[in-house]
Amino acid sequence: MLILRGFAAARRGFSDRQREVSLYVMTRRATMSVMPAEGQRVSPSVSDAEGSPVECPCCCYRTLHERANFEICVECGWEDDGQSGRDAHIVRGGPNGLLSLAQARLEYLAAAEDPLHESSAACGGEGMWWAAAQEQLRNLL
Template sequence: MTPPGEPPRASPPGWGPYACPCCKLLTLEARGQFQICAECSWEDDGQDDPNADEVWGGPNGADSLTDARRRYTMPEQTPRAVADNGRIQSDTINGTYEASQRVLDDLQSVGVSCDDVVRVLEDEGIAKFTASGNELFEQLDAELQAKRPADWRAGHRPARPEGNQRLPGPHW
């Protein structure tokens, strides 16, 4: 929202809701107005992605936006469990290409096609996501239908004004 080195710009109230820069949920009535997000407790001082690693002090103290996001998405027990039981290695990617390729070659030699595995995982994932989404939409539709007046449920809708214009009022 605000380029590094510039003072935060506020977004106008009444145009929201706006997404919290920390949890990304639509919890703010305006941006940069020092509102506290009800979900993650980040106080919106206008900090955004371009400067998320900077510690601005102020209402969020010694936390950068990146620190707050990490804390919001990671259960509090996780860092403690890693500190108590974990073994932290620095770089586990670079220098492992040959060993990784041998594992893939070994799988291929016993008839496991990584392309097939990826395809099956994608297909199953999409099918489960779609089924879950359809179930959610059906539940929402049932709740919406239950809240509508009986004449709406029976298929009778109020007539539009002459000329098929929209009814007055907000249109979402």
């Protein structure tokens, strides 16, 4: 019985964190997405308009040119392999290694908890991940 209580408590903790991520994703979509006109159908795999970016499945910023094209988001560093909210908890391996989309969202939330840095896409910058990657490269040289 004690083992089951511990399992239930662990599930509640995971569930609360998952709800936090889901709320974040829904909020980002509500504030950043352009709503289609009534009767208009928008495909999630193609840009809304010619040259208009689509949102990253991890950070929800519109930083990708096309969904599921293995493009790396400049804001969060997620390589878009087509994974979506339906299977966000699954670790696919491949370009994102041992990260599931859900875990990558949690890590991005933790990194973005600090006040937005000028390099963030939210502030019109080049993206937090891209700025950090360039800084690391400069430190190697």
